[in-house]
Amino acid sequence: MLIYIGKRIVMALMVSVVVSFISFMILNLSGDPAIALAGADASPEEIQVIRVQYGLDRPVIVQYIEWIGRALQGNLGVSPYFNMPVKDLIGARIGVTLILGTCAFAFAILLAIPLGVVAAIRPNTWIDRTALTISVFGQALPNFFFGLLMIIFFGVILQWLPISGDDTWKHFIMPAVALGYYASPSLMRLTRTGMLEVLGSDYIRTARAKGLKTFSILFKHALRNAIIPVVSLGFVQFGYMLGGAFIIEYVFAINGIGFLAVQSIQRADLPVVQVIVLLLSVIYVSMTLVADIINAFLDPRIRAN
Amino acid sequence: MMETAGPFKNITFPTPKQIVYRKAKRHKGFLIGGTILLFIIFMAISAPILAPHDPYEQNLDTRLIVPVWHAEGTWNHILGTDNLGRDYLSRLMYGARISLLIGVAAMLISGVIGTILGVSAGYFGGRVDMIVSAIISIRLALPIMLVALAVVALVGGSLMIVVLVLGLMIWNRFALVMRASTQQLRSMDYVNAAKTSGCSTLRIILTEVMPNILNNLIVVATLEITRAILIEASLSFLGMGVQPPLPSWGLMVNEAKGFMLFSPWMIMIPGTAIFALVISINLLGDGVRDITAPEGR
Numbered sequence: 205m206l207i208y209i210g211k212r213i214v215m216a217l218m219v220s221v222v223v224s225f226i227s228f229m230i231l232n233l234s235g236d237p238a239i240a241l242a243g244a245d246a247s248p249e250e251i252q253v254i255r256v257q258y259g260l261d262r263p264v265i266v267q268y269i270e271w272i273g274r275a276l277q278g279n280l281g282v283s284p285y286f287n288m289p290v291k292d293l294i295g296a297r298i299g300v301t302l303i304l305g306t307c308a309f310a311f312a313i314l315l316a317i318p319l320g321v322v323a324a325i326r327p328n329t330w331i332d333r334t335a336l337t338i339s340v341f342g343q344a345l346p347n348f349f350f351g352l353l354m355i356i357f358f359g360v361i362l363q364w365l366p367i368s369g370d371d372t373w374k375h376f377i378m379p380a381v382a383l384g385y386y387a388s389p390s391l392m393r394l395t396r397t398g399m400l401e402v403l404g405s406d407y408i409r410t411a412r413a414k415g416l417k418t419f420s421i422l423f424k425h426a427l428r429n430a431i432i433p434v435v436s437l438g439f440v441q442f443g444y445m446l447g448g449a450f451i452i453e454y455v456f457a458i459n460g461i462g463f464l465a466v467q468s469i470q471r472a473d474l475p476v477v478q479v480i481v482l483l484l485s486v487i488y489v490s491m492t493l494v495a496d497i498i499n500a501f502l503d504p505r506i507r508a509n
Numbered sequence: 510m511m512e513t514a515g516p517f518k519n520i521t522f523p524t525p526k527q528i529v530y531r532k533a534k535r536h537k538g539f540l541i542g543g544t545i546l547l548f549i550i551f552m553a554i555s556a557p558i559l560a561p562h563d564p565y566e567q568n569l570d571t572r573l574i575v576p577v578w579h580a581e582g583t584w585n586h587i588l589g590t591d592n593l594g595r596d597y598l599s600r601l602m603y604g605a606r607i608s609l610l611i612g613v614a615a616m617l618i619s620g621v622i623g624t625i626l627g628v629s630a631g632y633f634g635g636r637v638d639m640i641v642s643a644i645i646s647i648r649l650a651l652p653i654m655l656v657a658l659a660v661v662a663l664v665g666g667s668l669m670i671v672v673l674v675l676g677l678m679i680w681n682r683f684a685l686v687m688r689a690s691t692q693q694l695r696s697m698d699y700v701n702a703a704k705t706s707g708c709s710t711l712r713i714i715l716t717e718v719m720p721n722i723l724n725n726l727i728v729v730a731t732l733e734i735t736r737a738i739l740i741e742a743s744l745s746f747l748g749m750g751v752q753p754p755l756p757s758w759g760l761m762v763n764e765a766k767g768f769m770l771f772s773p774w775m776i777m778i779p780g781t782a783i784f785a786l787v788i789s790i791n792l793l794g795d796g797v798r799d800i801t802a803p804e805g806r
Contacts, residue, residue, distance in 0.1 A: 215646075219647055223651055340791065341788070343735075344787040348743060360769070462655075481655055
């Protein structure tokens with residue numbers, strides 16, 4: 205067990221390092237940070253001066269090693285646009301993104317698991333078909349469009365909910381629904397298939413034959429086993445969701461790191477973008493790591509290997 | 510129809526093709542998805558003939574005309590006009606070309622990359638599999654939407670750039686599915702037979718492995734077309750994908766955002782178009798999967 209976890213941690217660290225390198229290269233090769241620093245109407249000479257001043261004339265590899273070295277010591281660099289440490293900019297906004305992510309995730313789970321379970325108990329009925337329709341819609345509806353639809357309906361026509369900002373809990377309802385809905389289809393399908401498989405197994409038949417109550421069979425015996433892959437997919441989805449949250453943050457003007465990333469891309473403020481991409485990757489990798497470890501704890505078959 | 514000998518001489522069994530055809534005729538999702546998609550493709554192809562107006566022509570006298578189902582609507586502009594007086598229906602029809610083009614082109618690029626990676630990992634196993642798996646987990650760890658947005662924005666948005674970025678970045682599902690499907694086939698008798706009869710590896714992969722994973726490949730391909738379409742729409746919606754004046758549906762939603770309060774239909778029309786296109790392709794893909802699955806699964 206410990207060896208398994210140890211191996212996973214080493215893998216996760218390796219993936220994080222490679223990802224940090226690749227994203228640094230991609231972003232540095234796509235845009236010239238010196239032009240952004242010098243401003244749009246700087247002459248080539250001025251840009252060259254800036255390039256030398258900030259050390260941007262050296263090979264990208266050298267810059268990467270320096271950047272990652274400083275980052276590991278807690279120095280995430282300075283945003284030329286704000287003239288502030290990137291760490292402070294992100295520190296002030298990450299909380300909002302995590303709240304949004306958590307609410308969205310809670311919504312996704314609350315939608316997906318009950319529907320998945322009910323669909324599996326009554327396969328090929330109208331409930332099952334409704335669940336399927338909800339998941340098919342969720343996969344096809346662009347989340348920015350869903351967000352705008354909710355703004356038009358609940359914000360403008362009914363005026364029930366505020367349409368932008370992040371001041372009160374009410375501000376998080378529509379964004380969380382828009383973001384969470386997108387993550388729910390895969391969770392729902394996995395719950396349904398898992399439940400169907402477990403409900404057809406021998407030990408459920410035994411439990412039924414023993415005369416156990418349906419409720420106890422469904423929740424104590426079936427769901428506990430069917431939920432294992434859903435839990436691990438859930439963590440992965442959470443990491444993935446944070447990576448895609450920027451569109452929802454943009455639609456609802458929520459001051460999280462995603463919105464900051466979009467604005468920083470528009471301003472060509474590369475140091476900020478670099479750190480946010482790195483942060484989101486590390487969160488995703490940690491989430492998959494947690495998923496693997498939980499999986500190992502919950503499933504004795506993995507534990508034994 | 511195949512004839513059988515013996516006492517059951519008069520019974521004819523349907524050929525595999527007939528079974529597929531029969532299943533397709535009964536599959537609702539496949540039929541609905543196929544119909545919507547054919548309609549959208551028809552619109553896209555015949556846009557130069559059928560579009561009532563030039564999608565780029567601005568006319569400040571005819572700004573913000575409402576669609577025909579409103580009281581003040583006019584049949585001259587069935588879906589109304591945007592804030593620059595451009596005919597919305599014509600823009601929508603030309604926009605279908607952009608979505609379809611980006612979806613298919615990005616899928617082809619990512620399909621080639623993903624299939625090569627996945628098939629070699631599944632076929633060779635061992636160290637090749639380890640390396641490919643590592644590449645896939647690294648790719649998955651990148652917040653791909655954000656990276657795509659950054660690259661397209663920094664390099665400069667154009668149709669070509671969007672297609673290239675999406676194609677080069679979003680091949681993970683191809684790789685995963687092709688790897689799994691090839692693994693299942695690797696130890697099949699007919700693959701071993703081909704090996705013993707001295708076929709080259711490339712030939713085994715092309716003539717023994719590929720035909721048998723083609724169904725899965727088609728299903729993934731449809732899913733990947735819609736993913737590319739959705740990401741393009743998102744990037745364009747953020748104003749950093751396809752650039753104006755091209756009538757990308759995502760960009761149309763972006764341009765309509767400022768008129769959300771008084772002209773919500775400006776968002777609804779292109780938004781619904783994206784939704785309809787994506788759902789039709791998804792239904793078609795699910796249908797292909799169900800129809801081509803062997804009996805009883």
